[in-house]
Each structure stands twice: as structure tokens, then as C-alpha cells.
Amino acid sequence: MTTAVAPYPINLPLIASIVIAYANGEMIADAVLPRVTVSKAEFKYLVQSVADHFTVPDTRVGRKAKPNQVESNGTMETGSVFDYGLDEIVPVEDVRNAPEGVDPLALAAEFVMKLVTLDREVRVANTVFGAANHSNKLTLSGNSQWSDYTNSDPITAILTNLDTPIMRPNVAIFGRSVWTKLILHPKVIDYVNGKGGTSGGVTRQQLADALELEEILVGSAFVNTARKGQAMSLQRCWGKHAAFIYREIPAETTRSTTWGFTAQQGERISDAEFSKQLGGLEGGYQVRAGERLNELVTAPDLSFFFQNAIA
Structure with a gap:
């Protein structure tokens, strides 16, 4: 059997560079759960017992005695990355009729990676705004919600509860409507x-400084929640909640103290292949993009979560 030869050259280096470099400015997932490279699909990661780092043993040593022995009781867990990816079919006819300077395969690769990235944003938002992933949390309701400008006091609520975790959170994450x-x-x-007035607003940096935070992240991305074939129903990926986490940019999966991180195996996947079985009479190109990841919460006690921060 003779292998079908693509009627147009496939620029794989260009497709790979587009997929690897793709970033959407609306997405905050990588800032919330930083990526850590793992060498294999299955890997070890540390779920730390934070109390061990704050329990002081007897450190005094007698003249001929041995120092007391301590041990970190963190649990070494086994995790594995998952494959996330999509294909798009580009018919030969689309390539032939493309305007000069336009590469339909490159556009397809970017479109596919955009959707893969949006799916990651949704996963991370569900993780960060999942109450089960936080040991310290508070559900707001009625006049305690920050949308009640007359009765609520968000500053007192935030500052008071940021003192609850054993390590004070250094990053705030808000849904756009909450922000x-x-x-x-x-x-x-x-x-x-400090003006005593009620007009205007504040910037992220101003509020971060006032709350003694390193960074404030605001999730603004939309996702269509309707099933295929139904009318579009756009909703924010990040809902009406607020999370404050202790984030450390981890160097590896077994040594960092952080609320959570993302394990990533290898670079993003990119490929394009011609087949006579695709894309109409003349065949077409299957453009693929994806990545191997696993989003993990490793220290749920290093955060504070406000559920239903606004009405």
C-alpha cells in the first residue's frame, strides 16, 4: 500500500512553536497552580504535614549525649499526568484557497491549543473554588456578602481570616464579578x-499592598456551558468566590511547601498529518495539540476560602 503524500508541505516547526508558545492573557491557571516538570507519566509528590515545621522539639544537647532525632512526617504520594488534547481537520481545499500569507494549519494549531488551554482554566477554577480543597473556609450569606455595601465589611473579614492558616496566604484569587x-x-x-470617601475604586497593586499580599489574580475567562447544538450560554470560569492561598513556585514535586501545583510531563504536543481519508474528496490534514498535566492540591491547610463572596 502506498502512503499518501501531502499535496502541500507541512511546516511542523511552525506548528510546534505556535503550540508551545501559546498563551491567553485572560487565563490565570499557570499563575495559580505553577507548572513543575516531571520526567515520567507517573511521579512522586509530597503531601506535607505542615505542623511538623512548627513543632519545636527539645534542642538542648548534653555534653556527651546525642541530639534528639526529628523526622518530617509528610506523605509521599504517587501521581500521574493525564493527556489533554484535541484534533482539527483542515481540508486540502481550505489550504489551497487560503489568502496569501495565511497558514490554515498554523491557525488550526492555535485554535486547538486555545480550547485545550480553556479546558485547563476551567479545571483549575473548579479546583481552587472547590470548598473541599480548603481546610479553612467560610460561606458568606445575606448582609455578610461583599455585594452588600451597607452591612458587609470585606476588609475585616479578609484580614481576620488570613491569620487562620498556619502560613499566611500570599496570593488572592477572585472571580471577575467578585473583584x-x-x-x-x-x-x-x-x-x-484613607480618604473617608466612597467614590472611585482601587487597583490590584494598591489592595495587594494593603492586605500584605504578593499578588492578586482575577479570573475573567468565559466558557460556553451549553451542550453542542444548543444556544450558546456563556459563563465565567471563575465564579462568585474568593480564595487566598500560600503559593511557592516549586522547583520539584517533592520539596516545595505550597497549596498546590501542576505536574507537567514534557513539552506541549503538536502534530499535523495528511490523510486521504480526511477532509472531503482530496483528503485533509489532522492537526493535533495537547499537553500532559495533573493539577494537585498538596497542602489544603495553607489557604482560606470565601464561598459565595457576593450575591
Whole structure:
């Protein structure tokens, strides 16, 4: 059997560079759960017993005695990455009719990677805004919700509860709707600006400094939640909640103290292949992009979660 030869050259280096470099400015998943490279699909990672780092043993040593022995009781768990990817079919006819300077295969690779990245954003949002992933949490309701400008006091709520985790969170994550309500809250403006007024708003850096945080991340991405064939129903990936986590950029999976991270095996996957069985009478190109990841929460006690922060 003779292998079908592509009627047009496939620029695999270009497709690979597009897939590897692709980044959507609306996405915050990589900042929330930093990536750590693992060498194999199955890997070990440390779930730490944070209390061990704060329990002081007797360190005094007698003149002829041995020092007391300590041991970290973190649990070494086994994890594995999962494959996430999509294909798009580009008919030969589309390549032939493309405007000069336009590479339909490159556009397909970018489109596919965009959807794979959006899927990751949804997974991370569900992880960060999943109450089960936080040991310290509070559900707001009624006049305690930050959308109630008359009765609620978000500054007091945040500052008080950030003292609860054994290591104070250094990163805040808000859904876009929560962030908009928060920065226009009179008590937030008064606390940050000290003007006693209720007009205007505050910036991320201003509020981060006021709350003694390294960074504030705001999730703004939309996702269509309707089933295929139904009318589009756009919703924010990041809901009406707020999470404060202790984030450390990990160098490896077995040594870092952080609320969570993402294990990544290898670079992103990219490929394009011609087949007579695809894309109509003349065949077409199957363009594939994806990655191997696993999002993990390794220290659920290093965070504080506000569920239903606004109405």
C-alpha cells in the first residue's frame, strides 16, 4: 500500500512553536497552580504535614549525649499526568484557497491549543473554588456578602481570616464579578486610600499592598456551558468566590511547601498529518495539540476560602 503524500508541505516547526508558545492573557491557571516538570507519566509528590515545621522539639544537647532525632512526617504520594488534547481537520481545499500569507494549519494549531488551554482554566477554577480543597473556609450569606455595601465589611473579614492558616496566604484569587464588587466597596476604598470617601475604586497593586499580599489574580475567562447544538450560554470560569492561598513556585514535586501545583510531563504536543481519508474528496490534514498535566492540591491547610463572596 502506498502512503499518501501531502499535496502541500507541512511546516511542523511552525506548528510546534505556535503550540508551545501559546498563551491567553485572560487565563490565570499557570499563575495559580505553577507548572513543575516531571520526567515520567507517573511521579512522586509530597503531601506535607505542615505542623511538623512548627513543632519545636527539645534542642538542648548534653555534653556527651546525642541530639534528639526529628523526622518530617509528610506523605509521599504517587501521581500521574493525564493527556489533554484535541484534533482539527483542515481540508486540502481550505489550504489551497487560503489568502496569501495565511497558514490554515498554523491557525488550526492555535485554535486547538486555545480550547485545550480553556479546558485547563476551567479545571483549575473548579479546583481552587472547590470548598473541599480548603481546610479553612467560610460561606458568606445575606448582609455578610461583599455585594452588600451597607452591612458587609470585606476588609475585616479578609484580614481576620488570613491569620487562620498556619502560613499566611500570599496570593488572592477572585472571580471577575467578585473583584468588581470588592474594589468599589466603600470600606475597601476607605481602607486603601484613607480618604473617608466612597467614590472611585482601587487597583490590584494598591489592595495587594494593603492586605500584605504578593499578588492578586482575577479570573475573567468565559466558557460556553451549553451542550453542542444548543444556544450558546456563556459563563465565567471563575465564579462568585474568593480564595487566598500560600503559593511557592516549586522547583520539584517533592520539596516545595505550597497549596498546590501542576505536574507537567514534557513539552506541549503538536502534530499535523495528511490523510486521504480526511477532509472531503482530496483528503485533509489532522492537526493535533495537547499537553500532559495533573493539577494537585498538596497542602489544603495553607489557604482560606470565601464561598459565595457576593450575591
